[in-house]
Amino acid sequence: MLQVLALYPDKPPRGGRAMGTCMNRAPATSEMKYSVLTVDGGICDRRYRHHESASPARTKSPQEETQMNRRQAESAAFDPFAIATGHNGGPPLDDEPANDNQTPFDALKTELDDLFDEAKNFCDGEPIDSDEMATAITELHDRIHECGTRAEALRVAEKKPLDDKVAAIQAKFHPLIGNTKAGKGKVVLGKDACQSLLTPWRKKVADEKAAEAAKKAAEAAAATKAAEDAIRSSSGNLSAREEAEELLADAKKLERGAKRADKAATTGLGLRSVWNVNIADDAKALDWAFEHAPGEFMAMALSLAEEQVRKGVRSIEGFSIVEDKVAR
Missing domain, CATH: 1.10.287 (Helix Hairpins)
Incomplete structure (x- = not known):
């Protein structure tokens, strides 16, 4: 149940907040409209309370008498501590149902956005200086990783219908124009x-x-x-x-x-030139490749060495292989 903080006129006091008192002094008008401010900031109800004017009494018309009697009846029934039912635009109540219209992607994105913002608070350039912080960052890392796993599974699930359609189209046209290791279509063969x-x-x-x-x-x-x-x-x-x-x-x-x-x-022979390159001298070919593009040549050599290391090789001539530890 929400707690009522204050009762104030529709025009709040200076500064935009309801004060701790129930109300300010009522102005010399025939009526005043009040609102109830709850603990979460929402305005739950609005009612009219009649105030007698400080000005000299005058004879009221029958219409004014009827209107005054109606307002007095409403004022008598008004309870400033009663919580009105319905939605007034404030934050959702604890017992209100959650938003079921969120898609799985939206829910996952919201969760990951929150975790990412939390990661920015921890990963601020300062090293870990306590077991508690290490534990917290480990948990944060694992939760982000778990979000990534679910995101990948969701991506695969959403993409599967498209993959199935693409596979069906490929299978449909393969006998006609296919040109893969699995076989060739009639166009290619012909x-x-x-x-x-x-x-x-x-x-x-x-x-x-x-x-x-x-x-x-x-x-x-x-x-x-x-x-x-x-x-x-x-x-x-x-x-x-x-x-x-x-x-x-x-x-x-x-x-x-x-x-x-x-x-x-x-010209006009229905032929095209195809230039085939073959290595005639291994040593000269390697010298030319290194002089022509040393960066690409060494990147290729490093890639070959890394492939061997992944296979378990721990010593390769010309390369330094050093073990390192990283978080997982």
């Missing part, structure tokens, strides 16, 4: 089969076009050289120079034809 036939044929065509382009390029080069020689030997001979210019024009035509043949031999 394309691979076609490409296994097309690749040698297209290479054959490309080789033939390349040979034709090389032949035309050689012819153009020979014609250009002959024209240039003719020009040099035609010095002082106008007819010979005229013939040499004609040879040079023909050589230019051959060069243009050679360029077209080269383009045909290198």
Whole structure:
């Protein structure tokens, strides 16, 4: 049961709080509206109490008499220490039911937020200086960890329907477009089969076009050289120079034809270039890798060593392996 702290007019005393007295002196008005302040700060009820005016009496109309009688009746029934029923916007009572509309995520988030705020109070940069504090921080750590475990379980549970849908979609389309270690779909298998036939044929065509382009390029080069020689030997001979210019024009035509043949031999073949890299010299390859990217090279070496340590190896040449203790 809530305890009544004070009874005060609707306009509180200066400062915004109800004072310890029951009420201030009533003003010279015909009525005053009061509220009951409870121990938790809520206003539980409001009633009217009639106060006789200090001004000289005057004749009241029938309507005023009726209104005054009603207010007097309400005032007589008013008990300032009675607690009204219903909700007035204050904090929930101890016997009120908890908020059942909270989702599991919201409840977990609220709990973790409180624990995190508590952790900020303990983890303020100062070391532990007593068994009591160590025990408290251990309990706090374990509760945070337990919240994390429940959060992960909740995440998995909420994500499972989506995972099931994704798995169903993957299984549905795998026979068509799948390309995994478990198997390949018809699109991949069909394309691979076609490409296994097309690749040698297209290479054959490309080789033939390349040979034709090389032949035309050689012819153009020979014609250009002959024209240039003719020009040099035609010095002082106008007819010979005229013939040499004609040879040079023909050589230019051959060069243009050679360029077209080269383009045909290198484009539109349905082939793409794939550059395969293989190590030819281990020592030189390691030297190049270290000089080219020493940070990445050493990170890779450290990763390999850490993997061996996880397997139980405790001594690796070139590495320092030191045991350490951390909280868990």
